[in-house]
Amino acid sequence: MIACHIEKTFLGRLPHDGDLLEELxxxxxxxxxxxxxxxxxxxxxxxxxxxxxxxxxxxxFHEIDEPMEILNLVGNISLxxxxxxxxxHVTLANRHGQAFGGHLAPGTIIFxxxxxxxxxxxxxxxxxxxxPTGLPLWEMP
Ligand code: ZN
Numbered sequence: 001m002i003a004c005h006i007e008k009t010f011l012g013r014l015p016h017d018g019d020l021l022e023e024l025x026x027x028x029x030x031x032x033x034x035x036x037x038x039x040x041x042x043x044x045x046x047x048x049x050x051x052x053x054x055x056x057x058x059x060x061f062h063e064i065d066e067p068m069e070i071l072n073l074v075g076n077i078s079l080x081x082x083x084x085x086x087x088x089h090v091t092l093a094n095r096h097g098q099a100f101g102g103h104l105a106p107g108t109i110i111f112x113x114x115x116x117x118x119x120x121x122x123x124x125x126x127x128x129x130x131x132p133t134g135l136p137l138w139e140m141p
Contacts, residue, residue, distance in 0.1 A: 004122025028084035042113035049102030057134035
């Protein structure tokens with residue numbers, strides 16, 4: 001674990017029809033946020049969620065082509081290949097209140113989204129290939 005301090009908290013709306021993960025990443029790039037946390041609620045037109053198969057070490061993606069509520073989006077911001085990288089997980093609910101969840105992937109389209117991004121001050125966290133998991137995980141300083 002590293003110790004960090006809250007530098008700034010941003011609160012705002014993401015654009016209708018934007019790609020949820022790309023909009024969050026774009027915001028971090030524009031504001032030079034290299035370390036931070038993100039959370040959001042709202043609604044999406046459709047979603048694409050990842051599930052990492054630990055045995056094959058590959059992501060499978062589920063496309064859910066229907067309007068849903070964003071019950072919860074939580075994630076962090078660190079560096080991958082020296083660029084801000086958002087890693088987020090979401091829980092979504094359909095019109096029947098059934099929930100779906102997973103690793104947020106490009107292809108999740110915003111209907112409305114209220115997001116909070118918090119930039120943190122502290123040592124940089126860089127994602128590097130991790131042998132035991134096959135995932136790009138944080139290299140601990
Ligand atoms: Zn994930």
